[in-house]
Amino acid sequence: MKLIFAGTPEFAARALDALIKAGHDIALVLTQPDRPAGRGMKLKPSPVKALALEHGLRVEQPTTLRNADAQAMLAEVGAEVMVVAAYGLILPQAVLDTPRRGCLNIHASLLPRWRGAAPIQRALLAGDRETGITIMQMDAGLDTGDMLSVHPLAIADDETAASLHEGLAALGAQAIVDALARLDALEAQKQDEAGVTYAHKxxxxxxxxxxxxxxxxxxxxxxxYNPAPGAHTLLNGETLKLWMAHALPGDAEPGVVVSASADGVLVGCGQGLVCLTELQAxxxxxxxxxxxxxxxxxxxxxxxx
Structure with a gap:
């Protein structure tokens, strides 16, 4: 198919790579403007832009899609579908209506659970045992569109946001390629409003x-919170970042270190102990x-x- 692709971070780049390998005609790639990064704060392209340029694809980085110029640019492409993954800009109705078969979103949760900005982290914080990818037909709401396909993924006991992101990125890339291959056969399903939760930033x-x-x-x-924004506490008045931990039975005053060994630093909680296994002073x-x-x-x- 002739596609427009809109995305910014590594999660989206994985999907773009899969679409390129599947042989789709990526006529235009939209991504966020370059941002300062690193110690020198030099402008750095997004992972999506870097990948698109490697393949010689046309890249545009508008700051908004609400103006006539941006919308005319999209209309000129004549795309059949626009694929959106963690893009970072709101798509107004005029943009949603531009591709002949609409806009498909790769969302990192089992909708309607965890609509919004941080579905991976919120699923972990809530103790969910399962998450997944939803391929959604976009509408003007916040992740409210009809679901075209749903792909569950179990959450491991030692899962971090980084490891879950990796699993969902791979699953999302596979899911969008499959959805486009079977687009005529997919049946859109309304989301159950009774199950809505929001993944706030x-x-x-x-x-x-x-x-x-x-x-x-x-x-x-x-x-x-691994890798971002990074869980933290204070150690002797200075920030201590905590990257890996698991719970253990036991009893101690909250915040009191009861032992420290090669196996971990044991800290008391309101109930039970936390074993810290990766730390950063x-x-x-x-x-x-x-x-x-x-x-x-x-x-x-x-x-x-």
Missing amino acids: LSKEEARVDWTQDADTVARAIRA AGGKRLAARDFVAGRTLQDLRLGA
């Missing part, structure tokens, strides 16, 4: 660990527990102080 503030919560909740949060590197505790005593591990 993440904030750095919410990623600060609350040790009064139960250990399962704390451990899930640490994994859900201020100005340091991410370290496995055995390397982090080397040369440190319990007196050195006073959280929140």
Whole structure:
């Protein structure tokens, strides 16, 4: 098919790569403007732009799709379908109506659960045992369109947002190729409004660990905020980032380190203990527990102080 592709991060780049390999005619790629990144804060292209340029595809980076010029540009392409994956711009109705067969979205949840900006992290925070990919026919609402296909994915006990992102990116790429191949046979299904939940955008503030919560909740949060925004607490008054953890039975005062060994740093919670297995001190590197505790005593591990 002749396609327009709209996406920005690595999740979207995986889908674009699959569509290219499947032989589709990617007539236009839309992505967010280059952003400053790295220590030098030099402008860096999005993963989607980098991949598109590697393949010699036309790339445009409008700041809005609401003006007449942008909409005329899309109309001139004459695309059959527009595929959207984590693009970052709102598509007005005029854009949704431009491709002959509409706009398809690759959404990283089992809709209607976790509509919105952060479905991967919210599924982990909630303790969901399953998530997946929904290929959706887009409408003007926030992830409210009819579902064309649903692809479940189990969530492992030690899942992080990074590992779940990887699994969903691969599944999403496969799902959109399959959906386009079977588009005539797919039956659109309305979403069940009774099951709607919203995956609100993440904030750095919410990623600060609350040790009064139960250990399962704390451990899930640490994994859900890996890699961004990064769960954190204080160690001797400085930021300590926490990257991997699991819950264990036990009892200790919330936020108190009860032991530190190569197996992990055990911290009391409102109920149970959290075993921290990957940590990062201020100005340091991410370290496995055995390397982090080397040369440190319990007196050195006073959280929140």
